[in-house]
Amino acid sequence: MEQMLDNITNSMKYKSYALHNYKAIPQVQALPEELLEAIEVVGHVLPFKTNNYVVDELINWNQVPNDPIFTLTFPRKEMLQPHHYKRMKAALDAGLSKDEIKAVANEIRMELNPHPAGQDKNVPMLGDVKLSGVQHKYRETVLFFPSQGQTCHAYCSFCFRWPQFVGMDEMKFAMKETDQLVQYLKEHREVTDVLFTGGDPMVMKSKLLRAYIEPLLSDELWNVQTIRIGSKSLAYWPYKYITDDDAEDTLALFTEITRKGKNLAFMAHFNHPAELDTPAVKEAIIRIRYTRAQIRTQSPILRAINDKPEIWTEMWRKQVNLNLIPYYMFAVRDTGAQHFFGLPLVEAQEIWRQAWQHASGVCRTVRGPSMSCTPGKVQMLGTASINGQKVMVLRFLQGRNPDWVGRPFFAEYNEKAIWIDELKPAFGESKFFLKMNYRKY
Incomplete structure (x- = not known):
């Protein structure tokens, strides 16, 4: 492990770039004017932040704008619908005030489905108190949004939680204290898993992260x-795990979790094989795994980034070679720039099938393509012909009602549908879940 660290010659100090300073990036200064305009216009609606590691070690600037990591982190014109782009450009060209520009941006944002998949329906109550930093959609799993973790080291241009980052406070999920979370977990012993999410919890210093996690290690929370x-x-x-000033304490906290007998699952987001190639990421993976944490991987399938089966096969293989566990391929959620990144479910499933065919058996822990939609996680299994009718076959991997999980159901074949709300039930049914009773555990 130390030998690999010695090979990382450029231990970096984090530097972020956003609208106010991105033109200081040397590589950006060589971009054509139309790309700079797009960054300005789209970056006033959707969140934009990158950093020096992404810029210097991940993006191949000779391939811009078609480089997948550039598309993953820099705004592009196509990420807004033409009428939205025209409206924001006109506001900027008119020299409107900062508050007026923000008002135009917020009007556009409200047309981009800022709370997809019924996220606002997942917020539970503790007595008469609404737990605004908690979501409880599936029986066994609670999501917790620490308020100090509501940003990221860089923003993904497809992110479905983009409202967390654009100053729309009424759209945020966040909580400062864990006292109410702990009490909720005591009253809901069916919960076995707590997911720290955001934003990115790992932007927090280890002292803050420790303050959130240590209460969950109490013997009183035996169910977690x-x-x-x-x-x-x-x-x-x-x-964060190598040379940051709190790297060792972060890893020590991970070790404390696993020594307490808890399973620590680090849910890593990798969208392209290029993100797995640097000496730094390989060293960080070794260090996290040394704490006995599991590292599971997930990503949506994204047009212009990973929409070829060979990319997924390569990515899964690299992950397994690094002792990671491929976990999920998601469909792009129905929010933000879905029109740019999303693929029809039929196309996504065919990419999945071809990637699966060429993947080793040890890579086949991954599930997908899956839609995280209002009723639950719905997997597109494929197409079939039943009594002469071509249908799409789906099933629940997770459900608001646990009885739904594992049940196959059928939709009329639709080669253009990107999301479940574009599908119609097959065989003349009036709705998909006609025979399933909705139940909140």
Whole structure:
């Protein structure tokens, strides 16, 4: 492990770039004017932040704008619908005030479905108190949004939680204290998993992260068996675990979790094989795994980034070679720039099938393509012909009603549908879940 660290000659100090300073990036200064305009216009609506590691080690600037990591982190014109782009450009060209520009941006944002998949329906109550930093959609799993973790080392241009980052406070999920979370977990012993999410919890200093996690290690919370941390930090800032000033304490906290007998599942977001190639990410993975944490990987399938089966096969293989566990391929959620990144479900499933065919058996822990939609996680299994009718076959991997999980159901074939709300039930049914009773555990 130390030998690999010695090979990382450029231990970096984190530097972020956003609208106010991105033109200081040397590589950006060589971009054509139309790309700079797009960054300005789209970056006033959707969140934009990158950093020096992404810029210097991940993006191939000779391939811009078609480089997948550039598309993953820099705004492009096509990420807004033409009428939205025209409206924001006109506001900027007119020299409107900062507050007026923000008002135009917020009007556009409200047309981009800022709370997809009924996220606002997942917020539970503790007595008469609404827990604004908690979501409880599936029986066994609670999501927790620490208020100090509501940003990221860099923003993904497809992110479905983009409202967390654009100053729309009424759209945020966040909580400062864990006292109410602990009480909720005591009253809901069916919960076995707590997922720290955001934003990215790993932007927090270890002292803050420790303050959130240590209460969950109490013997009183015997029902909490798994602590999950959803993070893009391995891809966007692996130095968090190597040379940052709190790297050792962060890893020590991970070790404390596993020594307490809890399963620590680090839910890593990798969207392209290029994110797995640097010496820094390989070293960071070794260090996290040394704490006995699991690292599971997930990504949506994204047009212009990973929409070829060979990319997924390569990515899964690299992950397994690094002792990671491929976990999910998601469909792009129905929010933000879905029109740019989203693929029809039929096309996504065919990419999945071809990638699966060429993947080793040890890579086949991954599930997908899956839509995280209002009723639950719905997997597109494929197409079939039943009694002469071509249909799409789907099933629940997770459901608001646990009885739905594992049940196949059928939709009329639609080669253009990107999301479940574009599908119609097959065989003349009036709705998909006609025979399933909705129940909140």
